[in-house]
Amino acid sequence: MTTSTITLPDGDPSQGPTRRGFLRKLLSLVCGGLAGLVPAAAGLVTFLDPLHRRSAAGGFVRVASLETLPADGIPRKFAVVSDRRDAWNRFPHVPIGAVYLRRTGAQAVEALNAVCPHAGCFVDYVPIQNGFLCPCHNSRFAADGRLRDSRSPSPRGLDTLEVQVRDGTEIWVRFQNFRAGQAAKIAVA
Numbered sequence: 651m652t653t654s655t656i657t658l659p660d661g662d663p664s665q666g667p668t669r670r671g672f673l674r675k676l677l678s679l680v681c682g683g684l685a686g687l688v689p690a691a692a693g694l695v696t697f698l699d700p701l702h703r704r705s706a707a708g709g710f711v712r713v714a715s716l717e718t719l720p721a722d723g724i725p726r727k728f729a730v731v732s733d734r735r736d737a738w739n740r741f742p743h744v745p746i747g748a749v750y751l752r753r754t755g756a757q758a759v760e761a762l763n764a765v766c767p768h769a770g771c772f773v774d775y776v777p778i779q780n781g782f783l784c785p786c787h788n789s790r791f792a793a794d795g796r797l798r799d800s801r802s803p804s805p806r807g808l809d810t811l812e813v814q815v816r817d818g819t820e821i822w823v824r825f826q827n828f829r830a831g832q833a834a835k836i837a838v839a
């Protein structure tokens with residue numbers, strides 16, 4: 651760290667050492683205050699760090715094994731369990747949501763967020779209709795998540811999620827929630 655020396659003008663000698671001494675003290679107070687702000691700001695950033703780490707949500711979570719999904723494409727509901735963080739706490743291995751998974755091929759899986767995009771209720775799969783029904787305001791969705799009934803109050807179909815089948819058996823889902831009540835699919839941070 652470099653230091654600089656501040657040279658005061660000599661000024662009017664008649665004002666004597668009293669005024670120069672006062673100015674030196676004032677300057678040292680200002681410099682000392684500024685120097686103290688740096689560690690204070692660093693401490694504040696550290697204190698708020700968990701708030702920044704929250705935005706790291708949305709990674710892949712192992713949800714199920716491929717053999718648990720019926721080959722005929724009927725969706726099955728699974729809880730998504732992962733670590734959850736709020737501003738300053740970490741809760742390991744807790745439910746953070748739910749998804750419907752269905753096979754679309756031997757090694758292909760589709761994932762839908764189980765939350766209705768209208769107002770956030772969980773939808774139910776209705777086998778006889780091969781589709782989803784929201785019990786809150788009767789939005790209806792096809793098995794692939796698309797809106798089935800134009801009278802449904804939901805502004806969009808169920809939210810699809812990114813899926814990976816790893817090692818031929820493990821289903822991993824990039825779990826994410828999206829804003830309710832909007833036609834656009836906008837991720838919630």
Ligand code: FES
Nearest residue numbers: 766768769784787
């Ligand atoms: S919350 Fe699903 S239709 Fe209203």
